[in-house]
Amino acid sequence: MTLSNSGTIALGGRNVHRLGFGAMRITGPGVWGPPRDPAAAVAVLRRSVELGVTFIDTADSYGPDVSENLIHEALHDGTGYGDVVIATKGGFTRQGPNIWQAVGRPEYLRQCILMSMRRLGVEQIDLWQLHRIDPLVPRDEQFGVLRSFVDEGLAKQVGLSEVSVDEVKAAQAAGVPVASVQNRYNLGDRRAEELLDYCTEQGIAFIPWAPVDAGALARPGGPLESVARAHPGTTTGQLALAWLLQRSPVMVPIPGTSSVAHLEENLAAADVKLTEDEYQTLAKAV
Numbered sequence: 025m026t027l028s029n030s031g032t033i034a035l036g037g038r039n040v041h042r043l044g045f046g047a048m049r050i051t052g053p054g055v056w057g058p059p060r061d062p063a064a065a066v067a068v069l070r071r072s073v074e075l076g077v078t079f080i081d082t083a084d085s086y087g088p089d090v091s092e093n094l095i096h097e098a099l100h101d102g103t104g105y106g107d108v109v110i111a112t113k114g115g116f117t118r119q120g121p122n123i124w125q126a127v128g129r130p131e132y133l134r135q136c137i138l139m140s141m142r143r144l145g146v147e148q149i150d151l152w153q154l155h156r157i158d159p160l161v162p163r164d165e166q167f168g169v170l171r172s173f174v175d176e177g178l179a180k181q182v183g184l185s186e187v188s189v190d191e192v193k194a195a196q197a198a199g200v201p202v203a204s205v206q207n208r209y210n211l212g213d214r215r216a217e218e219l220l221d222y223c224t225e226q227g228i229a230f231i232p233w234a235p236v237d238a239g240a241l242a243r244p245g246g247p248l249e250s251v252a253r254a255h256p257g258t259t260t261g262q263l264a265l266a267w268l269l270q271r272s273p274v275m276v277p278i279p280g281t282s283s284v285a286h287l288e289e290n291l292a293a294a295d296v297k298l299t300e301d302e303y304q305t306l307a308k309a310v
Contacts, residue, residue: 025075035203113153
């Protein structure tokens with residue numbers, strides 16, 4: 025595979041390949057605790073970089089702490105991460121498997137980034153993202169903290185997660201240099217279409233989570249399977265990722281896995297090129 029075929033985008037002060045890796049699934053069940061096989065998780069991270077991944081997305085709440093610690097163990101060379109941009113997120117507390125609670129108090133968000141810096145072994149986070157806007161805290165206070173992280177040099181860039189166009193505009197109006205947005209988006213769930221279009225217009229990286237989940241479109245006899253017939257040896261998941269990459273030049277899919285074989289399968293999507301007719305067939309199939 026040639027990951028450069030996924031295209032590049034400027035993030036975290038470097039140009040990165042647009043097909044990255046999401047490090048949520050290298051934790052335990054329910055994104056809670058350590059993985060069943062920590063050595064396998066380390067192997068997945070190292071293999072991703074060997075294959076050309078230059079953008080890895082994680083969060084302090086994955087584990088919590090587990091994902092960031094594994095990234096440090098697997099990839100930190102004593103001075104940093106070389107050409108690999110590590111993006112992380114803060115603003116969630118965890119009380120058990122699959123339990124997430126947004127906390128956007130300024131002092132907590134500052135603790136989040138400082139602790140992520142410690143776990144990742146860096147003096148500056150490449151890209152720090154607010155995991156959720158806390159509805160119980162004035163959003164301008166949360167935006168002010170994001171702006172201060174850049175002003176103080178704690179983060180090269182900052183971004184937002186699960187937001188609307190109006191919220192991105194509000195953050196920009198408050199002086200936040202929004203570099204990325206992370207919302208759920210895939211072939212089967214395009215509720216963030218308006219936001220994606222705004223990010224494309226603004227040159228903001230759009231990082232879709234759950235990028236491979238095509239839902240009913242991947243059913244036997246469905247549109248993905250139909251297109252797959254013209255691409256022997258290509259999976260419907262690879263086609264779903266290829267469609268995302270062609271959807272917008274700011275799209276940065278981050279498929280995650282705890283398996284090296286699945287990782288290699290996902291990243292091979294960089295070599296898949298849909299014809300315009302195939303792209304439109306899938307675009308209209310929602």
